[in-house]
Amino acid sequence: MSTTTNTTTDRRALVVGASRGLGLVLAEELCRRAWQVVATARHDSGELHATARTCDGRLTVESLEMTDPEQLAALRERLAGTRLDLLFVNAAIDRGDLPIGEVPTEMFTEVMITNALSPLRTVETLRDLVAPGGTVAVMSSEQGSISRNTEDGYELYKASKAALNQLMRSYATRNADDGHTKLLIDPGHNRTRLGGPDAPLLPHESVPAVADVLEAQAGAPGLQFLDRNGETVPW
Template identity: 60%
Template sequence: MTDRTTDKSALVFGASRGLGLALVAEYLDRGWRVTATARGTARTGLHDLADSSGGRLTVEEVDITVPEQVAALRERVGDQAFDLVFVNAAITLGNLPVGEVSTESFTKVMITNALSPMRVVEAFQDVVPPTGTIGVMSSRQGSVSFNTNGGHEIYRASKSALNQLMRSFAARHADDPRTLLLMCPGWVRTGLGGPDALLSIDESIPLVVDTIEKQAGHGGLQYLDRNGQALPW
């Protein structure tokens, strides 16, 4: 961890492992203060990171699929302000054609990947100042235009739904000066991405953070890859 310090702060949801944990580590390395969430009470890499953060990382227990836990954190946050609120949440329950997917699996993926992140955005939007950023981790697979090969149908659908819901949020807040981002990190070797993914976490997350920082203060909604390139909806 570097000695860089800044007065900037981030609130990151879904940070116990994988991309979320890497996001927190990157922001700490850049001198930010971070509040980050993990599900459950088990110790994770996020807690280890907090121990070495010099007090710059606070860990909160939140399952974003449980509205009461989201509301409880919002109450604990109080009047704190964050330059960035970022929601990282995604599951996949296999690569099946839609006709073979159970209602239970479909519902679980949609609630986790689309509905719950937007509930967080709605609940925490007011902790972000006019110059701040609200971001959500999306995916290239959320692009309808890019879907020429099929596969992973429910995961794709959930990310498309997330994109559409974020676009509706932006439309309802058309005069809001804050920056809204749907970020695509690329196909990354994580528990979700699998061992055959093209990118390591270190090849993805620093570029994601670079892009988020470059967009700060620009306002409006964008759907971007890690290099800052716009993706087709």
Template identity: 40%
Template sequence: MTRRVLIVGASRGLGLGLTARFLARDWDVTATVRQPSAPLADLATGGRLRIEAGIDIDDDAAVADLRARIAEVPDFDIVFVVAGVATQAGTPAALLPREVVGAVFQTNAVSPIRFAEAFHRRVAPGGLIVLMTSKLGSVSLNRGGGWSSYRASKAALNTLARSFVGQHKGADWGVVLMHPGWVRTDLGGHRATLDVETSARGMVGVLESRLGQRGCVYLDYTGETVPW
């Protein structure tokens, strides 16, 4: 049976790595990007990758347009929202311009939940909505205080996801808040401990094992639970 995944934010980094891994596992992949991506296009050689450009999760009209564009695609076993930002993350939130903090919260917390609300009816029975978070969003693990605006935005995403599941009691899908590990990407930096392939391989394995399970869980790329 064909398995299908929608990956939102696949032009580079973890989104690109996840696309490659799902394809290697024989999934059909629909991948969205804001701008055309040559590395992503290079993966579209086997006929199992569909690329949808011009999709910004902060743009409700673009999200609605995506829903219309792919209306004929069968429902997805996984909808994975990868997109996120870490704008001026090293500056304490209290010192950032309000518009910067607001934009981080929109992209990292509000927009993924709005996307989930727009697409939950496109999730197949037993499927998953997956939201890329971080263990930096764990309130109980926050002892250093760095990256405060980013941390807070991911904590907000986690809370909104719990609310989202509560608002859809009885739905035949689950929600996974996924921490990918500290990965060498533009966001994670060159000192990170994981490469993209290792993180993506782990995440895909965890998600394949979670299919059919409901509720909301906060996991890392090895399948370990992250403290709230």
């Protein structure tokens, strides 16, 4: 009698920002595909822990407030020796639809720190856990595309995602020879707390497509800005 080994079970991912919404569904989807997944939540997440209980030991939960550099450093220490095939950073807040002239300084700072600075700090802190040939991916948005900014609204959120894209471009340029695939992912307008109840997409429909893109692009060189269908999003 012959036996076969399923090497896909050796794949390991860290999903940062998985307490709810797209990050939670991505962690669940990767588990379904037999990845070993570490997923982080800012606070105790009943949904994430419930998902972990259905994943037959393939999902472990870590606590992380990614805007706190000390917590990032502590997570890095806890994961010392871990080899990642995928580091996926998911974080975004939206503080409403105000023209930029009406945005308080404190709101501007909060959104930029959460949506742009903190994801790149997270990547910088955890990147050495990613194996050669592994993938570093960050959840972006078509809203960050300058060339597609042709409709009014959500100026601060759009600016934060454009800043995220620019920072990721700088990161990719500086680390061009590290052997990592680098991706910015636009998942589409999903029905989440951030996307709102009228969004046209459901996470359980769009996230499997995102996972397909992550798996298909593994090993690809350079930085790409792709949508859930693997199509290039213009900068």
